[in-house]
Amino acid sequence: MTKTKRTHPLGLLDHLAKSVKNWWPLFLIIIAQSQSWWGKLLIPAAILIFIIWPLISWWSISYRVTPTALEFHSGILVRHHEHIPYVRIQTVQRKQWFYLAPFHLEEVSVETASHEQGKPEVRLAAVKPEVAALIERYRQAVNAAPTDSTTAASTESVAIPTIQATYTLSTRTKWQFVLTSTGFIPILLVALGVYGKLPHNLIERLGSDLAHLSGLFLIIGGLAIALIAWLFTVVMLLIRYFHFRAIRTGDKIQVAKGLFQRNTITVPLQRIQAVRFKQNIFRQWLAIQTTQLLLASRAAAEDNNDDLVLLPAVTLQQSYADLRPFVDWAPTTSPDVSALNVTNGRRWLLVRNALLIALVPVAIATWLWPTWNALFDLVLIIAFGQGLFAANNTGGGIVNRHLLVLRTGHWWTRETYLVPLAKIQSVRLRQSIWMKRTHLMHLTVNVRHGNRNQAIALRYLTAEQAESIYNWYLTNAI
């Protein structure tokens, strides 16, 4: 496939969809102004935007898969020529919308670690699956050949990579996973925000109406909205994680999922920046957690803030045993996280900070709406609990010379990071003058995550604890 090719004509649909997404108000204007002369004038513009432009932009995209690099040409007025050597590829993502399945076509996105914001370097809207397979084969060959001899030998001897590990969701874990999502909370907050945007007099009228209603009615109403939001996220997750499957072949991990759009992400093992175990409050009750891979590309952006979910729901005991077949450098059992901690008197400091942050908005709100006083006091109680939660969940330690484990608690979510030394970009210590007297320090470990930095911050450690990590990093990182 060394000839320059265009994508399949069905890729046109993708360009058309993009035009419609960006310009749909034009339709409304044309319909509304169909009588006036300038409304008619817009019709040629619409033809240009919705027919001619997608045609040209489809026609302008071409690609070539050569043994040394992937070439991608795009652009109408300004031509872009992208050359990507296979060693630079971070992730290859394949998405197949259901309407492309009968034609055996899929969308292929290729990403490098470049800081280019927002979009993948290469995006082919509709191509045959052979394209992704070929890219994958070339990449494997390039990665195996020059670097270290051990992987080269193993890939040569095994012509067809065998599947080394597989993970699928059982019905039980799938339901545990979708039912315990906290995805509905942002939806609720948006609903609350919409309430806040309502005209002032309406709220006042509503307020006086509400005063007549019993509090019970209000609570039921709130719960009903929460329930709808929750059901919505459950359905969304069921669609998104439909037929979830993670497999490891050779030195790469492939995660596939999705109903209407089958989404397959392939990532080489050495590109994993860190492993994160994430456990929201509901999952803490069930003692299950989600295992995610932090990547240096935005392939998994639609998932969950750029994290590639590897094992959606695993029990705490099983986490490390299930992870190990996928990630060689992960420990086999849960590592000791007691070396870094926030205990005794130091817990108060985190509680105090959480309270201080909550205090100002609460004070203002109480002053503005004195009748809702009780509700705002609840916020303070939540803040108190959050501080305590953060303190109790701070943990970490050096697993071995090449691996660090860190645990944090934010917003009732417990996160445990496994960070290889080679992937830590920098380590920062912070100490205020008051903390100097009490021998305390904040520790921040920086890792690449998506196109940005993930700062893993452990606050109010003892100076010895924080410095031990800092010195470990400084002496071992070469």
Next chain:
Amino acid sequence: MPQTQHPLPNRIKLIWGISASGSLLVLLVVTGLFWLAQTYWDWAAWLTVTMLVIAVGEPIIETALIPYRYRFTRYMIADTAVEMQAGFIFKKRVAIPIARVQNVTLNAGPLLQWQKLSKITVSTASTTHTIDGLELTTAEQLRDQIMQLAREARHDQN
């Protein structure tokens, strides 16, 4: 740490001083605009007064803090890592292994050029760290050292 901590070059204090007077100038111009708005469009007088207080106060504080800022800013360059340290009330210390450095940028405005200094920005795959001013020779030496290391150990890891 075994390697010695270096303070920034002494001349950086002069640069900071000049940049403080620069902000005084800019803020005074803004205050002047407020005063004009007050006389011609009847803007509230307290706006102008507040602005004047800020215009005078901010550069004074900035200038007063220069010795403090200078004294507690340190950098260390070893064979394998760069360390930076700043601040006394809020002390920060950061370690960047040279193997993680993606690129080094030397950057000098007219003031720094005049004093033969250069601002140096060290970027990793995810974070960016800046030393406000180094001797041009030191900065170039650091850049070459990092380039050298990058050539030796080609980590295609990120």
